[in-house]
Amino acid sequence: MIYYWLHLFYIFIGSKFFWKPVDLTSNLTRKRRVNILDCETLRYMNNSKYTNYMDFIRFEIMFRSQLFNNSVKKGMFAVLGSQKIIYKKPLKRWSTFSITLSLEGWDEKWVYHKHTFTQKNQVCAIGYTKAAFWKGKKAQNIDQILKNSGVTLNEMNPSANVLKLFETDYELLKETEEAT
Secondary structure, eight states, X not given: OHHHHHHHHHHHHHHHHTSOOXXXXXOEEEEEEOOGGGEETTTEEOHHHHHHHHHHHHHHHHHHSSTTTTTGGGTOEEEEEEEEXXXXXXXXXXXXXXXXXXXXXXXXXXXXXXXXXXXXXXXXXXXXXXXXXXXXXXXXOHHXXXXXXXXXXXXXXXXXXXXXHHTTHHHHHHHHHHHO
């Protein structure tokens, strides 16, 4: 957990003082290396580390754009509503890989991202996230936050496949609550 917080601090400092600002609607790609602390059985990257790298690149785009000033600095906080990961090929210890964050779209409440893990021009995993900004126990209007952060598109609807990934989330929660 210390590594996670140190890495977030590194991203924050780099974003504020060393790296160029980015547009929220453009793709952001980062090259990474699977280190020994990322591995289970000291061989392949652990499944939980994929979500860490997904967090890191989402935070980086937030810090490097105007999103941080128009959300966190105004008392809002980012919340993940759901995430899905599809694994195709394991990432070996010490190997390099790239992760690309793509904006898939948004609606009134949620913003949807795709995180593509690639190695040697092959897709190793794809992760999808659904996130919102909350303030005072209420989700904020994502359209207004994005407009204040410099997004010029009036709308960008997520594809039907992306929406389908998340459509049964609340039904599954309700089933589980009823079963307990």
